[in-house]
Amino acid sequence: MRHEPAPAMRSWNVLNALARLTHMTPRLGSAASRRPTLADVAARAGVSVALVSIVMRDAPGASSATRERVRRAAEELGYRPDSRARLLRSARSRLIGVVFAVQHAFHGDLVGGLYTAADAADYELALSAVTPGRDERRAVTSLLQDRCEALILLGPHAPTSYLAELAARMPLVVVARPVRHRTVDVIRTDDIAGLGQAVDHLVALGHTRTAHIDGGRAPGAAERRRGYRGALQRHGLADAALILPGGLTEQDGATAARALLDTHPLPTAVTVFNDRSATGVLDVLRSAGIDVPGDMSVVGFDDSRLARLSHIALTTVAQDTQQLTSLSVARAAARLDGSAITERELVIPPHLIIRGTTAPPTR
């Protein structure tokens, strides 16, 4: 059998296939074409694979001289450990699956925090996105095949029954949504306290006629409604509670703001489900000639990048993403280690950030 010289490199796979064809004998293929393996490094360093494995993992049991030699060999070969093979062999995968919605800016913030936390705890993250064409189920299923040891779900919409089913398979941490089930861990912001702080602030400024534009069926929306009502009650303003149906997008806020403008008497302040929706509210109010905060105070929720923009300068309830994410990873790790856990649900206090959209009422 003769080989014509390849006319040009046409494909990565063709290369591999060739390498395989030309070495049908059990002897190893030349390291030139394949991605280098432990065996290649071992051969080059003149030691056994086991030793190389030890060195690559920084595990104890190799002389520093050997370590040095092995490291150089690996370096020269451009060796990269194959995480699949590693995972396959190890009892633990140290992999945590994360399901997030790619369109939610707040999820973006959380993912950032999760990476940091996982890093510190020596875990890897496997991301799986929920998109318009890919639902939570899909996202979770793909993670299950990846041998994740635990799952962290950001604001999932799936029914509790499904979450419970998952939790039976493996540790499950749900973030930013309450779940009433014995085996599901929950890490979330104290939404009730958050709205409480918002209302306290407004009342302290002198507002008595307030409104709340809610989040509809979004995770946390019910709690925030309750927080709004409860806080007014505390201040003896229960009768003045006004809740308008909203949602979690700018559009939802804009629509609700128009409804708000039809209210008589017009409230002097409004709390909004989240910053995104609050942006829509601000836009409609200003277009309608309502001065913010002169004629109307507005409070958001999340302290997203949006709120911090100087031209928006939204007073808002900040979620503690650092806590939410590090506790989520810590909880998953604790479950995997079998540490004792007393509180299934961790509720993190938020804090109000006062910026430029709130002021005393002028009417």
Next chain:
Amino acid sequence: MRHEPAPAMRSWNVLNALARLTHMTPRLGSAASRRPTLADVAARAGVSVALVSIVMRDAPGASSATRERVRRAAEELGYRPDSRARLLRSARSRLIGVVFAVQHAFHGDLVGGLYTAADAADYELALSAVTPGRDERRAVTSLLQDRCEALILLGPHAPTSYLAELAARMPLVVVARPVRHRTVDVIRTDDIAGLGQAVDHLVALGHTRTAHIDGGRAPGAAERRRGYRGALQRHGLADAALILPGGLTEQDGATAARALLDTHPLPTAVTVFNDRSATGVLDVLRSAGIDVPGDMSVVGFDDSRLARLSHIALTTVAQDTQQLTSLSVARAAARLDGSAITERELVIPPHLIIRGTTAPPTR
């Protein structure tokens, strides 16, 4: 050796460890505690592992009766194929790595499209996010260990030298950013044409005094500047070109808009690097009492969800995400298959979407 009854399930890993301890003999552990394997399914169905493998992969070579039996056994056991093991064994991983910035809404749209495209092409996606605490290098490195066959980078900031280095290892597709390098595939929007359409539209409406708020050093910004200039030139308005430094956030747009307001004579129309920045522009203009589109027309870029919001209704240049993503996956696949490729760089035409922020000039 006696076992005390376990007081309570304390850990997933303890369970596994126990299972391992109590079965030190080479015989297989009971399927009860481990996640079921092909062997378990095979045993239950009374066939060989190989056959089960065939059935699970929907590969030819099994009678439908057997298929049925195997499927039921797998179902009863709750069997899930282990993708790591599968990948380890197969020559191909059919895995494409994707690096994206978790804070960019537009990347979110792209990721959605990529999932769909990958699905159709029978590839899997491995996501790796760039976050404030995790740079592109990190994101790429983790993907390399996952045995991805190709990489798709969304709007990367890394220097061309690094991209070239990567491209030498494996097929590399860069999306939404031009890269001048022989081995790097690029799929991007025709930014020049996009700005051309925007300017054509404004000129057709009667505008002669226009401005462009640019994207600074963002991917694509240089092209859009050039597109703006070139289009004015075509219309004999080269002298009227006004470019203000901007960026890709609302904040950047807001700042630039303030600068714009100091211009004399004030332009009657402005094109903005992207929708996000345009939002900031709109906000500042309206706050300053400038009516849009009465006093000033505004055109964005991206056709993000933002632009579509009815209260914003931004006239904008739409990027064809469907094309961008399906071509990206197709290109990666083509490289892997060794298909002939004529155009290293694919430039996709955008199209203008006229909404409510543009109108004839009144000044």
Next chain:
DNA sequence: ATGAAAGCGCTAACAG
């Protein structure tokens, strides 16, 4: 400190 050998769960040759 080092090496030999046994698999992790799966797919791919090949034989029957």
Next chain:
DNA sequence: CTGTTAGCGCTTTCAT
């Protein structure tokens, strides 16, 4: 159509 066999690249005993 079905079973047997041999690894993928790595970690992990267990010897030495």
